[in-house]
Amino acid sequence: MKHLFTPFEKLTKNTRLLIVLFWIISVVVIWFVSSMGERHLFPSPQQVFTGFKELYNEGLVVHIGSSLLLCFKAIIIAVVISLILTYLSTIPVVKPITTAISKLRYLPLTGITFYLAIIISDARTMQVWVLVVFMSTYLTTSLLGMVAAISQEEFDHARSLKCNRWEVLWEVVVKGRIDHVIEVIRQNLAIVWMMLVTVESILVAAGGLGFLIKNSDKFMNHGRIIALQIVILGVGLFIDFVLDYLRKTFFRYSKI
Amino acid sequence: MNYTIENTLLYVEDLSVAYGPKMVIKDVNFVEKDVLREGKVTGQVIAVVGRSGRGKSTLFRALTGLVKPTSGKVLIANTATGLDNDAKEVKEGDIGFVNQKYTLFRNKTVYQALMFALRNNQETKEQKHEQIMQYLKDWGLESVKDQYPNELSGGQRQRTAIIEQIFCSGHYMVLDEPFSGLDVGNIEAVKNAFDLITASHEFNTIIYSTHDIELAVELADSIYVIGYPTIDGKLQDYGTIVKHVDMKELELAWKDFGLDHIEVVKQIKAAMMAS
Numbered sequence: 001m002k003h004l005f006t007p008f009e010k011l012t013k014n015t016r017l018l019i020v021l022f023w024i025i026s027v028v029v030i031w032f033v034s035s036m037g038e039r040h041l042f043p044s045p046q047q048v049f050t051g052f053k054e055l056y057n058e059g060l061v062v063h064i065g066s067s068l069l070l071c072f073k074a075i076i077i078a079v080v081i082s083l084i085l086t087y088l089s090t091i092p093v094v095k096p097i098t099t100a101i102s103k104l105r106y107l108p109l110t111g112i113t114f115y116l117a118i119i120i121s122d123a124r125t126m127q128v129w130v131l132v133v134f135m136s137t138y139l140t141t142s143l144l145g146m147v148a149a150i151s152q153e154e155f156d157h158a159r160s161l162k163c164n165r166w167e168v169l170w171e172v173v174v175k176g177r178i179d180h181v182i183e184v185i186r187q188n189l190a191i192v193w194m195m196l197v198t199v200e201s202i203l204v205a206a207g208g209l210g211f212l213i214k215n216s217d218k219f220m221n222h223g224r225i226i227a228l229q230i231v232i233l234g235v236g237l238f239i240d241f242v243l244d245y246l247r248k249t250f251f252r253y254s255k256i
Numbered sequence: 257m258n259y260t261i262e263n264t265l266l267y268v269e270d271l272s273v274a275y276g277p278k279m280v281i282k283d284v285n286f287v288e289k290d291v292l293r294e295g296k297v298t299g300q301v302i303a304v305v306g307r308s309g310r311g312k313s314t315l316f317r318a319l320t321g322l323v324k325p326t327s328g329k330v331l332i333a334n335t336a337t338g339l340d341n342d343a344k345e346v347k348e349g350d351i352g353f354v355n356q357k358y359t360l361f362r363n364k365t366v367y368q369a370l371m372f373a374l375r376n377n378q379e380t381k382e383q384k385h386e387q388i389m390q391y392l393k394d395w396g397l398e399s400v401k402d403q404y405p406n407e408l409s410g411g412q413r414q415r416t417a418i419i420e421q422i423f424c425s426g427h428y429m430v431l432d433e434p435f436s437g438l439d440v441g442n443i444e445a446v447k448n449a450f451d452l453i454t455a456s457h458e459f460n461t462i463i464y465s466t467h468d469i470e471l472a473v474e475l476a477d478s479i480y481v482i483g484y485p486t487i488d489g490k491l492q493d494y495g496t497i498v499k500h501v502d503m504k505e506l507e508l509a510w511k512d513f514g515l516d517h518i519e520v521v522k523q524i525k526a527a528m529m530a531s
Contacts, residue, residue: 151359153355153357153359154359154362156317156322156353156355156359157353157355157359157360157361157417158361159322159348159349160320160322160348160349160351160352160353160421160424160425161349161372161373161420161421161424162348162349162376162424162425163349171361171372172361175363176361176362176363178363179363251363252404253362253363253404253405253406253407255406
């Protein structure tokens with residue numbers, strides 16, 4: 001028993017599983033107990049389950065689909081923009097532009113939405129571009145870090161094999177780091193997913209999980225709010241799992 | 257042990273490299289010529305030894321054209337013209353370079369990496385395939401041809417890196433500490449690799465660095481000690497060649513390691529300690 005509390009102790013798979021089960025059961029028990037009285041902060045499991053049922057009947061699946069579609073649209077555009085900027089950042093004259101875009105991640109959401117609203121009239125397009133602008137800054141920051149982490153030896157190796165500078169860029173940075181790009185997307189996904197729900201709740205267009213949260217919030221329906229939080233967390237973790245699985249399956253050499 | 261000296265293969269004149277205000281190597285001069293032995297194809301094996309931080313790696317980066325010299329020049333034989341002593345300034349890719357970490361493309365299998373190294377070769381795809389398979393067999397890499405670098409042992413990575421450079425570069429190859437961290441078996445494998453390379457063409461020239469002075473004396477026919485020179489009684493803080501041992505002149509090259517070799521080891525160690 002003592003070894004369970006010893007730092008850096010190696011445990012068997014079964015023991016690790018038992019520890020996880022212990023914590024899950026503990027959380028569920030605490031939840032039940034803390035929501036039993038008349039006055040409680042969190043809704044009871046029964047209220048959350050009712051919230052789930054209501055949401056499902058109101059088209060939860062369609063809303064999840066809408067959020068996912070928005071997420072994929074924004075991710076694809078942002079990844080393309082960030083990758084182009086990152087790859088071009090190896091050219092000295094472009095480097096300051098890419099660095100500046102990376103720094104823009106400190107800009108507040110409100111200011112950007114104001115200017116985007118002047119240019120874009122359609123709410124759905126607006127949602128996409130708000131996300132694209134913000135995601136691009138975060139993705140570019142991470143991708144610049146990825147390029148900076150490539151060792152000089154890798155560039156020298158390509159050069160010693162008679163690669164010209166463009167071939168070095170293609171072989172070492174572009175082809176040689178595709179798996180890292182997937183990992184960067186995965187790591188930034190939590191921010192994107194969190195922002196997506198916020199953007200959907202601010203700019204109401206085609207429904208989505210953010211829209212549902214806003215509605216539930218308005219009517220102080222705690223059961224629905226927690227049910228939605230669980231759905232959002234579940235979908236986010238599922239996308240995270242899929243990306244990690246894709247990287248490990250398609251890039252055998254990838255040991256990040 | 258009869259041998260003759262022919263065309264100049266490597267000519268380094270007043271080579272200096274500085275990183276910003278820091279002069280790393282200065283006034284490096286040396287010449288290596290083609291060594292001919294009757295009845296035997298003999299490439300050149302040149303060892304560079306010296307204490308850590310004396311500029312061996314910088315010298316190698318300059319020799320391979322990976323860093324531009326601050327001053328001076330590195331010339332290699334232009335074997336493409338067929339003219340005697342025709343020289344050209346070294347460019348990146350002219351001289352193969354295997355670094356200490358045996359870096360390979362992380363996303364290419366051994367076979368893919370070797371095919372890439374042959375990309376500029378005029379042979380057909382089938383001929384390239386046969387060449388690769390022959391090398392993989394000769395170098396004991398057949399069973400790992402479809403594996404990625406992170407699935408290879410240190411020795412396998414090193415052999416792959418050496419074959420890549422044989423395929424891609426001309427007659428010159430620089431190896432930065434090829435014996436570092438290898439076990440006895442892998443050291444023997446690298447020695448065999450040296451034999452394979454030098455026995456395949458007269459012009460083939462291997463330049464390597466090592467901290468194992470016995471190995472340098474055993475394998476090389478020319479040894480350079482790089483260290484800080486003493487000028488007017490004051491130890492300088494840049495690297496240069498402080499001693500050259502021509503094992504051919506001493507009649508110790510291409511011989512089994514013996515008592516005379518031990519004497520050379522002592523001399524080299526003394527030169528290193530003084531620089």
